[in-house]
Each structure stands twice: as structure tokens, then as C-alpha cells.
Amino acid sequence: xxxxxxxxxxxxxxxxxxxxxxxxxxxxxxxxxxxxxxxxxxxxxxxxxxxxxxxxxxxxxxxxxxxxxxxxxxxxxxxxxxxxxxxxxxxxxxxxxxxxxxxxxxxxxxxxxxxxxxxxxxxxxxxxxxxxxxxxxxxxxxxxxxxxxxxxxxxxxxxxxxxxxxxxxxxxxxxxxxxxxxxxxxxxxxxxxxxxxxxxxxxxxxxxxxxxxxxxxxxxxxxxxxxx
Numbered sequence: 001x002x003x004x005x006x007x008x009x010x011x012x013x014x015x016x017x018x019x020x021x022x023x024x025x026x027x028x029x030x031x032x033x034x035x036x037x038x039x040x041x042x043x044x045x046x047x048x049x050x051x052x053x054x055x056x057x058x059x060x061x062x063x064x065x066x067x068x069x070x071x072x073x074x075x076x077x078x079x080x081x082x083x084x085x086x087x088x089x090x091x092x093x094x095x096x097x098x099x100x101x102x103x104x105x106x107x108x109x110x111x112x113x114x115x116x117x118x119x120x121x122x123x124x125x126x127x128x129x130x131x132x133x134x135x136x137x138x139x140x141x142x143x144x145x146x147x148x149x150x151x152x153x154x155x156x157x158x159x160x161x162x163x164x165x166x167x168x169x170x171x172x173x174x175x176x177x178x179x180x181x182x183x184x185x186x187x188x189x190x191x192x193x194x195x196x197x198x199x200x201x202x203x204x205x206x207x208x209x210x211x212x213x214x215x216x217x218x219x220x221x222x223x224x225x226x227x228x
Contacts, residue, residue, distance in 0.1 A: 019080070021114035021133075022147025023105055025121075026060065026155040028097060031190075031207055032173065032180035032199045033163050034089055035097070037104035038155035039112050040075065040082035042147050049078045057149045059142040060156035072157040075150045082151075083111040084158050089198050097200070102126065109135070120148050170196045182207050 025037040047054045053071045056063045063071070076082060085107045087100040095103075105125040109117055116134045119125075120141040127135065141148040160179055167175035172193045178186050180198075187207060195204045 019114045020116045020118060020145075020147055021109075021112050022141070022145055022149070022151045023108055023117060023119045024142050024148050024152040024155055025101055025104055026152065026159045027180065028101060029182075030180035030200070031182045031186065031203045032089070032175065032196065033159070033166060035087040035092060035100045035104055036084065036155045036159035036162070037087075037101075037108055038082060038084045038151040038158065039108035039117075040147055040150045040154060041080040041112065041114060042075070042150055043078060043080055046075075046078060046146060046150070050074055057146055057153075059140075059149060060152040062143075063153065065160070068153055068157050068160075072153050075154055079150070081112055082154060083108055084155065085111075086162070089200060093201050097203075098123070109133075118145050118148050120152065166198055170198060 019041050021039050021041050023037065023039045025035055027033060027035045043049065047057070050057060050071065053067075053074055056067045056071045060068055085104045087104050091103075092100045101121075101123045102125040105119055105123065106128055109125065109131055110128045114133050116136060118141055119135065119137045121139055122137050124135065124137050138145065138148075142152040143149070163175040163179045166180075167173070172189045173180075173196070174183075174185050174189065180186070182203075190199075190204060190208060195201070
């Protein structure tokens with residue numbers, strides 16, 4: 001029998017205790033499109049593995065689009081494991097964005113076994129049956145915890161790709177540029193053409209009525225266009 005000296009190291013990497021899983025969502029404040037969430041366990045030497053790209057391991061909204069795609073590819077290659085969950089627009093319209101956020105995180109916790117789950121923000125999902133890991137909510141975790149930053153980047157790149165595909169079906173709204181957020185050009189298109197099946201009905205109604213939530217969402221949404 002030939003020796004396989006690398007196999008014990010690989011097995012120890014997979015089963016070693018103390019794994020921290022970072023989770024983050026993208027698209028919570030958008031007027032259209034799905035909510036996307038990702039979870040990832042990164043190796044302890046992720047910074048060294050990323051090399052010069054490590055300086056972009058932060059909140060995905062602060063990273064230029066080309067760099068996001070580059071570091072997301074590197075993170076997928078380096079990850080011990082990662083998963084992506086998509087909550088469709090129809091389910092958001094039926095159950096609400098809070099439910100969608102909790103459900104996405106709940107599904108990810110089921111898919112990945114870890115000792116600790118660090119979630120960006122304050123949304124705590126119900127604990128799935130059989131989950132023994134600690135679930136910790138941490139505001140601004142996407143800027144503080146490397147694994148959460150990694151989840152943010154992977155989710156953002158994945159959702160942007162989905163929105164570019166949807167933009168081909170619904171070209172009026174500029175989703176390839178604004179990712180479904182309520183920027184002025186998107187709001188103007190809604191006024192002219194009305195909503196599509198991929199729009200979130202409550203969000204659109206609030207935006208078109210000029211509510212404060214819509215104004216805040218529009219300010220936050222300027223970032224995707226500027227960084228694209």
C-alpha cells in the first residue's frame with residue numbers, strides 16, 4: 001500500500017475543534033431581488049493565504065467591485081467550507097424581510113457545523129434542532145471578524161451576479177448597476193414603468209411614498225453604484 005502522508009493533515013484540518021463560522025447577508029435594504037446570505041469557515045492562516053488581497057478582507061460595501069470578485073474567488077478556493085443561501089423575492093413578499101434574514105441564517109447554520117457562529121447585525125435566527133454551537137450576533141461584524149467579512153464578500157459577489165441576470169429580463173431598472181437598491185434612477189424607472197415581479201411590494205410602496213425608510217435605503221444604496 002502506498003503511503004499518503006498528506007491525508008492525516010487534511011483530516012485534522014477538517015475535524016479540528018474550535019471552528020468559527022462567519023455569516024452575513026446582502027440585499028436586506030434593496031427594493032428588488034432576493035436576499036442572499038453566506039457562511040464560511042476560513043483557515044487560521046487566511047490572511048497569509050490571501051497575500052496582497054488581505055487588505056480587502058472587510059465589509060464588502062467598502063471594496064471596489066473588481067476587487068470584490070477577485071477576493072471572493074480566492075476565499076472560495078481557500079475556505080475550509082462555505083455555503084450560500086438565497087431567499088426569493090416571493091418569499092420576502094409573503095413573510096417579510098425580517099423572517100427572510102432569520103431563515104437564511106437558520107438554513108446556513110444547518111448546512112455548516114461549527115463551534116461558534118458569528119452573525120453580522122442583531123438578527124438572531126431560531127436555533128436549529130441539533131445545533132450545539134454558540135450563536136453570537138455582533139453589529140459591524142463584517143468589519144471586525146475576518147470570517148464574517150469573507151461571508152459578506154462572497155454573498156455580495158453572488159447576489160450582484162444574480163441581479164445582473166435579472167437585469168437582462170427587466171432592463172428598465174438598471175439592476176446591473178444598482179443591484180436593486182433604491183437609487184434615484186431606479187426610483188425614476190419605478191415611477192415610469194411600475195414594479196416588476198422581482199420587486200418587494202412593501203419596500204416599493206414605501207419608496208414611492210417618499211417614506212423615511214426609503215430615503216435611508218436610497219442613501220445607503222449609493223455605494224453599489226459608485227463602486228461598480
